[in-house]
Amino acid sequence: xxxxxxxxxxxxxxxxxxxxxxxxxxxxxxxxxxxxxxxxxxxxxxxxxxxxxxxxxxxxxxxxxxxxxxxxxxxxxxxxxxxxxxxxxxxxxxxxxxxxxxxxxxxxxxxxx
Amino acid sequence: xxxxxxxxxxxxxxxxxxxxxxxxxxxxxxxxxxxxxxxxxxxxxxxxxxxxxxxxxxxxxxxxxxxxxxxxxxxxxxxxxxxxxxxxxxxxxxxxxxxxxxxxxxxxxxxxxxxxx
Numbered sequence: 396x397x398x399x400x401x402x403x404x405x406x407x408x409x410x411x412x413x414x415x416x417x418x419x420x421x422x423x424x425x426x427x428x429x430x431x432x433x434x435x436x437x438x439x440x441x442x443x444x445x446x447x448x449x450x451x452x453x454x455x456x457x458x459x460x461x462x463x464x465x466x467x468x469x470x471x472x473x474x475x476x477x478x479x480x481x482x483x484x485x486x487x488x489x490x491x492x493x494x495x496x497x498x499x500x501x502x503x504x505x506x507x508x
Numbered sequence: 509x510x511x512x513x514x515x516x517x518x519x520x521x522x523x524x525x526x527x528x529x530x531x532x533x534x535x536x537x538x539x540x541x542x543x544x545x546x547x548x549x550x551x552x553x554x555x556x557x558x559x560x561x562x563x564x565x566x567x568x569x570x571x572x573x574x575x576x577x578x579x580x581x582x583x584x585x586x587x588x589x590x591x592x593x594x595x596x597x598x599x600x601x602x603x604x605x606x607x608x609x610x611x612x613x614x615x616x617x618x619x620x621x622x623x624x625x
Binding site for chain 2: 426427428430436437438439440443444445450451453484486488490495496497498499500501502504
């Protein structure tokens with residue numbers, strides 16, 4: 396069964412460094428999302444992406460964040476200058492056109508020290 | 509604005525007990541979709557079920573059942589004869605997507621279910 400994959404599973408970085416989180420959505424899906432979950436808290440929406448552009452973004456998704464689909468398979472989230480409060484689990488999700496359920500990857504745990 | 513409330517933070521049951529996880533939602537849209545996701549200790553989010561706002565039929569899948577009541581804006585999830593493997597955090601979520609658009613999921617705060625022997 397096809398699934399969303401994410402790399403790395405765990406990333407440790409120093410404050411102020413740039414990080415890129417990578418996702419490979421399910422191949423016939425057209426809508427892509429990033430969410431984050433601070434430890435022990437609820438899952439929060441960051442950004443949605445369709446047809447090579449951002450569809451919607453939350454107030455969390457400020458100028459330090461960007462997303463890109465550099466080729467036909469990858470979907471990346473970049474944080475330019477990480478802060479301690481960016482430490483969280485980041486989930487990528489994808490969705491097929493005509494469906495409404497989103498399928499999530501296993502997540503990348505980002506630790507900013 | 510959309511909101512999902514899961515008032516139960518944590519529930520502990522003994523194996524074989526039935527347990528119901530509550531979910532109450534708020535939205536101004538007349539067309540919306542409700543979901544349950546399971547987050548086991550390994551951390552991934554597993555899709556369990558989707559319900560459309562125009563379909564109030566309850567659904568049963570094995571030991572799992574879902575009760576959708578528009579009148580009370582609730583979408584409750586019952587596990588019958590719980591098992592240790594059911595131990596996880598369960599999230600209820602809502603979207604008001606339209607076909608052809610991407611739309612965010614709004615999640616509740618989750619209910620941690622602990623099933624013990």
